[in-house]
Amino acid sequence: MPAPAWDDFVDQAAILLAVVGVAFPSPDRPLVAFSHVSLAAEPGQFVVLIGPSGCGKSTLLRTIGDLLSATSGSVAVFGNEPQRARLDRRISFVFQDATLLPWRTVLQNVRLPLQVGNWRHTGRPSRKPEEMIALVGLKGRENAYPHQLSGGQRQRVSIARALVTNPDILLMDEPFGALDEITRDRLNDELLRIWREVGTTIVFVTHSLSEAAFLGEKVAVMGTNPGRLLEVIDLTSRKADNQIDRSSNTFFEITSELRDVLLRAYGDADK
């Protein structure tokens, strides 16, 4: 039996990064955000990117969403250029700040993705905005304006907005970074519930060890100076059905393991 061809592997992966790097032009020499990152995400997988500030994790996320172009290596989303996936509306993005339009109500904000771009011409099935609002637990607040909501609620709305196009890939850039820890834990619980329900591929950027340990099926640890991938840790064998109790020993072990990888990178930087 022949070995599976590289092309098949590329086609089957939701996201495939091969020796990807991003450098920004600057007067003296290019400013390298990160380089040599190779990583794959299977359809429906929950991948977490964790690393200290300045390791390029947000930049990496933006190359997958075609908000930035990689300057080296190749990024493939469902076997194609990220631009193709973006224009086909297969990608949604959740930003660090909720980025809701303040003149639109919750319902109008969630409807926005179906009203702009080429949505009607994509022929993709949408989800009902009302159902997405219920899914994120905001039933009854459809007609509220963003300034009438709490930070956590606003971020829920932005998740509902991201899901309304039924995306194949959901990119999340430290979405709960500005929230208090209790709210963050609760939203993490709900995010996993939503992920199970909608079955989309998620790439989630964070700098919180416990968030990474709790959410990820696969955790990619990145280091800084220069921005690079340190290690990819597969947690599927240790988290049945990607569920874990925050007070369990396993959770503690995973968190410590992630911390060790990060600390080693800090040690390198000090040398």
Added chain:
Amino acid sequence: MSRSAQGWFWPILGVTSLLVLWQAAVTFFEIKTFVAPSPVAVIGAIWENRSILLDNLGPTALEALSGFALGNSVAVILATVFIHSQTLRRMYFPAVVIFNTIPIIALSPILILIFGLTVTSKVIIAAIICLFPTLVNMIRGFEAVTPSELELMRIMAANRREVFFRLRLPRSLPFLFSALRIASTTSVIGAIVSEWIGAQKGIGVLIIQSTFEYRTELLYASIVMSSLLALTMFGAVALVEFLIVRWRVN
């Protein structure tokens, strides 16, 4: 006292106290009416000259309103062009700035030479005086979008037209209305100044005539009328803003 009544109470008390002070000063220092009339005398003059005042208010109001509409429309269109073309902005924005340094009173004779003693020249003066503040505010308003809002539009594959109408334009509304508040009062100033240079009718004409004829009460009455016109326009702008920009966080 209700909240809105309380909002009105203090300004009314303030204005009334100033009027009382004025009346007292005129009476106490025995100031002659042709030098400075008392508030009571001014109110009397408004009533006596009501038909002359209304007759002259019409043209001024028309000039101010038309100038307001024209100047602000041109400003919004220019701002739209400038945010979409950096080249045109680099070429023509400095020209607009230079044009804005010309005193409006110096511009009036030029326009009268071109358009004659018509309403057109007055409307253009009123328009020019509105244009610059609105242009600057609108450019700022259109650019008041955050990087993540632009990224959001990009991830949704929105085109430039959608970015403009769904993001930049609503974003700019608070900026537009603060510009319109300024323009509502300056457009009246523009109309009156242009009437000084040459006109048959208007509050500006009345101000010049009553000054030269030492009809000081009529002068004051004319000033009150122009002020009322500007206040009415200001109030209308504030009302429209209140009705449209409901989402603005106080």
